Amino acid sequence: MEAIFKIPAAAKESRHQVDDYECIILGGPVWAQNISLPIRAFIKRDSEKFERLALFCTEYGEGGEKMLGKAAKPSGNEPIATMVLTEPDIQSDLLDQKVDAFVKTVAAPMEKNL
Numbered sequence: 001m002e003a004i005f006k007i008p009a010a011a012k013e014s015r016h017q018v019d020d021y022e023c024i025i026l027g028g029p030v031w032a033q034n035i036s037l038p039i040r041a042f043i044k045r046d047s048e049k050f051e052r053l054a055l056f057c058t059e060y061g062e063g064g065e066k067m068l069g070k071a072a073k074p075s076g077n078e079p080i081a082t083m084v085l086t087e088p089d090i091q092s093d094l095l096d097q098k099v100d101a102f103v104k105t106v107a108a109p110m111e112k113n114l
């Protein structure tokens with residue numbers, strides 16, 4: 001019910017300083033075609049401190065693409081990489097392919113700085 005009505009969840013206090021990191025990678029399940037509530041709360045609270053954001057989600061099969069498009073909006077910046085993993089992906093070779101592509105895209109800007 002909370003997911004359907006987008007009732008905010010309290011984000012736990014971070015054990016890490018978000019602004020110490022070059023890229024924040026957030027992921028979680030799709031709930032009622034929405035981002036999960038703890039992730040939503042985290043983005044809302046800390047997004048101004050994100051240098052780069054990458055997002056992924058797991059889903060049974062519906063809502064992830066739309067959800068990732070909306071999820072980054074409070075941060076005001078586009079995610080540098082997104083990935084939707086469906087249940088059939090996880091049962092197939094697509095899992096490795098998608099994860100490899102996501103990791104390469106996330107790592108690319110950091111490799112330039114080495």
Ligand SMILES: Cc1cc2nc3c(=O)[nH]c(=O)nc-3n(C[C@H](O)[C@H](O)[C@H](O)COP(=O)(O)O)c2cc1C
Pocket residue numbers: 003028029030031032033034057058059060061062063064
């Ligand atoms: C309350 C709830 C709502 C969900 N809504 C969706 C949905 O809209 N679309 C979808 O594809 N999967 C939906 N799912 C399935 C989850 O996305 C899927 O179980 C999850 O990605 C797998 O991660 P987990 O093992 O952490 O649950 C929902 C699951 C729950 C519990």
